Amino acid sequence: MLVINGSPGELIHWANKATLLTVVIILLLTIFWFIFRRSIIENGMRLLWLGKWILAVGWFAGFVIVYFAYGRPGFYGERLFVILKDQADVSRAAGIVDDQVRREFVYHTLVKKADESQSELRKTLERWRVPYKPYYLVNALEVQGGPLIRWWLQTRSEVDRVLDSPVLRPLPRAAIPVRGFETKPESPDWNLKLIGADQVWELGIRGSGIVIGQSDSGVQGNHPEVADSYRGRDGNQNYNWFDPWNGTAYPTDISGHGTHTLGTIVGNSVGVAPDASWIGCVNLARNLGNPALYLDCWQFMLAPFPQSGNPFKDGKPAMGAHILNNSWGCPVVEGCDAGVYLSAVKALRAAGVFVVVSAGNAGYSGCGSVKD
Numbered sequence: 001m002l003v004i005n006g007s008p009g010e011l012i013h014w015a016n017k018a019t020l021l022t023v024v025i026i027l028l029l030t031i032f033w034f035i036f037r038r039s040i041i042e043n044g045m046r047l048l049w050l051g052k053w054i055l056a057v058g059w060f061a062g063f064v065i066v067y068f069a070y071g072r073p074g075f076y077g078e079r080l081f082v083i084l085k086d087q088a089d090v091s092r093a094a095g096i097v098d099d100q101v102r103r104e105f106v107y108h109t110l111v112k113k114a115d116e117s118q119s120e121l122r123k124t125l126e127r128w129r130v131p132y133k134p135y136y137l138v139n140a141l142e143v144q145g146g147p148l149i150r151w152w153l154q155t156r157s158e159v160d161r162v163l164d165s166p167v168l169r170p171l172p173r174a175a176i177p178v179r180g181f182e183t184k185p186e187s188p189d190w191n192l193k194l195i196g197a198d199q200v201w202e203l204g205i206r207g208s209g210i211v212i213g214q215s216d217s218g219v220q221g222n223h224p225e226v227a228d229s230y231r232g233r234d235g236n237q238n239y240n241w242f243d244p245w246n247g248t249a250y251p252t253d254i255s256g257h258g259t260h261t262l263g264t265i266v267g268n269s270v271g272v273a274p275d276a277s278w279i280g281c282v283n284l285a286r287n288l289g290n291p292a293l294y295l296d297c298w299q300f301m302l303a304p305f306p307q308s309g310n311p312f313k314d315g316k317p318a319m320g321a322h323i324l325n326n327s328w329g330c331p332v333v334e335g336c337d338a339g340v341y342l343s344a345v346k347a348l349r350a351a352g353v354f355v356v357v358s359a360g361n362a363g364y365s366g367c368g369s370v371k372d
Helices: 012-040 046-072 091-095 100-128 147-155 192-195 197-200 257-266 291-302 340-351
Strands: 081-085 133-134 140-144 160-165 211-217 277-282 323-326 353-357
Touching: 012 046, 081 100, 081 147, 081 197, 081 291, 091 340, 100 140, 100 291, 100 340, 133 291, 140 291, 147 160, 160 291, 192 197, 211 257, 211 291, 257 277, 257 323, 277 291, 291 340, 340 353
Parallel strands: 211 277, 211 323, 323 353
Antiparallel strands: 081 140, 081 160, 133 140
16 A cells, blocks of 8 residues: 555655644644643642643644645545346357447447346435446446445345445545656667567558557556557547546546556557557546446446446447456455456457456566466
8 A cells, every 4th residue: 555555645645744743733732731731730720721621622723734734524435336146148249240230239238237137226226315326347336335235235136245345535636647757769679579569560560450448547648659549639538538537538647557558558669559549548546446447447448438428328339449458456455356347358258359457566486476
């Protein structure tokens, strides 16, 4: 946690400020007590009572300063990721030869299954005024609720399991975007030569006609390595960019990780397939996500929709990505279990989408040590 939230302007930055301010308040109150304790004791109970009140007020004032000046006051609630037992069967897609027809079939089958199997649960949640968001790529809902709602959901016959879907408390101020400092290479980097990418380019194969779906911290849309390969470079962001975190209207990246990984794929100087195009989605703007946020982006990649559109009604599978890059994981701390996306990956593969997932950052001990 210290590593992934330790960048300037992130969680640890504000926690350190709040801690420092708390220490200062404690020191000031301690100094006050030692300066005036003899006078308080000598002048009896009345001054002792006054001193206690001053200390109490000081502690309260310090708390108020820390809470309101360095935090984001309010109750943000708990969120639950509710996976239903009845997942859509898209196996018939294997017999469909036409790529676009296959994608359409998978999309509409998934949406129909979710609408039908979730209907009673949605009605009950609406009757109780419990906020929720439905999903179709995994037949699931994200529900805002605590332990009592969780217990009730777990008793329902259509529910398979209930996972956490934690959300980071908002930052007091937006973090400062990370900026790069490297110059572009004059010739292909060693990693491209190692996998033989330069030899494939000589055959005229550079990714032309392929759409990459990038789900990550975002993308710096004006970066010289990737700007000209963005499918929405003509100014139309609909169906090309989606940010469920911050609602940005144009490709944006605070941490730089998404720009880095996309550059490895389509970068003009550093990419494997520099002639491919890309669409983007933000699933971990602050380096910690949850099951629902990751699924938001995968649904957008299968069937993109307008920025203010409804994934269930406005998705266009014909505009979806051919290959999905996923340089992220969803550990237990983010609410996931090992099988949370199994049905999603099966559906994406059935639709003809190639799902690429990183092996994590372990594996330094040789064969057999990769754990993700």
